[in-house]
Amino acid sequence: MRPPTTGAHTSWNGRLIGLVAVLVLVNFMVDTAITAPLLVLPEMLDHFGTDQAAWLNASAMLAGVMWAPLLGKSADVHGKRKVLVLTLLISCAGALLCAVAPNLWVFVPGRLVQGAAVAALFLSVAIVREVCAPRIAMVVVGIVTSGSAVLNIGSRFLTEKLAADFGFQILFLISAVVAVAMAVCVHRIVPESRITTPGRIDVGGALLLGGGLAGVLSYVSLGAEFGWFTVVPLLLLAGGVTAFARWFLVSSRKPDSLIDVRNLGTPLVLTLLVLVLSTGSYQSMLQLIPLVSDVPAGQGLGYGLAGQGALAVLLAAPGIGVMLGGPVSGVVATRIGPAATLAGGIVLGTVGTLGMFLGVSQFPAAVFFAFLLGFTVGVLGTSGFNLAGSLAPAERQGIVSSLVMVVVAIGSVVLNFVGAAVLKSTTVLAGGEPVNSGMGVFTYITIASVAFVLAAVLVFPLVRKTRASQVSSRS
Known part of the structure; x- marks a missing residue:
């Protein structure tokens, strides 16, 4: 069931452009809260005198898993704009707590509170699907979910410089300021939900x-x-x-x-399974790229990219791919539907992951396949939200969008740490230092490839079921 289009945007206009700009900046704030601090992870470990990188790295995303269903359901009941503003203010409070934290026992709870920012992404999608007619909504979702990648490419260099000059705490202060600014913009520009669901949380x-x-x-x-x-x-x-x-x-x-597990429906369950496998695989490959880029091929490990090209180009390639993949998939989905577009993204991701068998030792191949994987994740995010939203009634857009965010987080955490465990268990000594072995690296890529292949096995029945349900609804 699609949301009603009465009063919804059916074409581009000034109000819609302003709305999209605000929501793109909101999702940029999510990146400042979740991923930007990880660029200075070594500095944070030194400051707190700990080697517990897992807590600093994963705590915000894990907290996002806890926040997502609660905030998604609250948005359906109380209104999406109201809950989005609340989400931004909660994230601001967490960022401020992190900025002044004297020790790890205060910093980690701050990250747990700041993790509420994860909800801003799926709430933005739910807002777009309510205020836009279905056809244009698919394109706008692509821009909103991927547009912040443009800002991230430039902000990474600024982030590292600010942290070097003022300490890593400045990143959390910036995140808090951005969150408050975005809360004001959302309150002033984003319309409140016309559709709510009576009930309790x-x-x-x-x-x-x-x-x-x-x-x-x-x-x-x-x-x-x-x-x-x-x-x-x-x-x-x-x-x-x-x-x-x-x-x-x-x-x-x-x-x-909170979630009606009895009435999720087979297409939605298949969608979530496809996303948990494919996005987890992509995130694990993103983790691998900097690890192999620091190793020279001359060590004879069977992989290594150091000295073959500019590292900045390699690290920027996925971001450029994300920036293009989201809007392009939104446009394609208006012609062939989000399910078929998602299937195309799975095929591209499978090719990109398999290509990294070559990419870990050949720099041009690494740049190309890293770009292809970035393009894939733009397609997956946009198509996943579009497809899940099309399978849910208007009054359940918030909670269904939150489920997409939950499975993305699950896939990312699980495959990242499975891959890390594989690498850790297969290290070898080179020059007296432990390094990742070629067997470990190629096993890592194999696991990611298998996840994409499993996603491909599931996505084609999903396309058939989605088409069958569309034919049934028309008749």
Whole structure:
């Protein structure tokens, strides 16, 4: 069921351009909150005197998994603009806490609060689908989800310079200022939802679901670092599984549950499975690129890109691909539909991942396939949100969009840490120093490739089912 188009934008105009500009900047704020601090991860580790990179790296995204369903459901009940403003202010509070944190025990809770920023992305998508007619909404979603990549390319250099001059805390202060500025802009420019869902917010269910997911993902995050069978990771796993199982049993009987697991529908479930596999694979490959770029081929490990070309070009290639992939896939989806566009993205991603078998040792191939993978993730994000939104009624756009964000986070965390565990377990000594072995690197790429192949196996039945349901609805 598609949202009604009464009063919706059917073509480009000044108001729509202003709205898109604000939402692109909102998603740029998400990047300043989630990914920008990771550029100065070594400085943060030194400042807090810790080697717990997993907590600093994954805490905000894990918190986003907890925040997403609660804020998505709240947006359906209370209005998307209102909840987006609240999300930005929560993220601001978390950023300020991180900026003044005297130790790790204050910094990590700050990152957990700041992780609410993840919800801004899917709320932006839900707003677009409400204020735009379906055809133009597909294009606008592509711009909103990928447009911030343009700003990220330039901001990375500025981020590193500011951190070097003023300390990493300046990044969190900037994130807080941007969040407040965007909250004001959203309140003034974004219209409030015309469509809301009467009901209450199942806070208990949200805590069980978010806590369950975060517990399991924390096990994956910390198990690779501390050991899969040590006490703390196992306690997190047990707590996560228990909370998730409790949520599933209770929500399947509640009439007003956070997520109606009984009525998700096969197409939506397939969409989420495709996205968790494909986006996780892409994120793991993105993690691998800087690791192989620091190793010279002369070490004889079977891979290595150091000295073959400008590293900045290699690292910028995925960002350029994302910037182009989102809008292009939105335009293509207006002609062939989001499901077929998603299938095309899966094919491209499979080719790009397999191409990295060559790309880890040949610089031109690395740049090309890194660009192709970036283009793929632009396609996946845009098509995933467009397809999931088209499968949900207007009054459930917030919660369904949040599910897309949840599976993206799950895929990213799981495959990133699985890949890291593979590399750590296959290191060899070169020049007296432990380095990643060729076997480890190629096993890493194999795992990512298998994930994309599995996504391809699932996406084609998804295309058939989506087409069948469209034919059925027309008749």
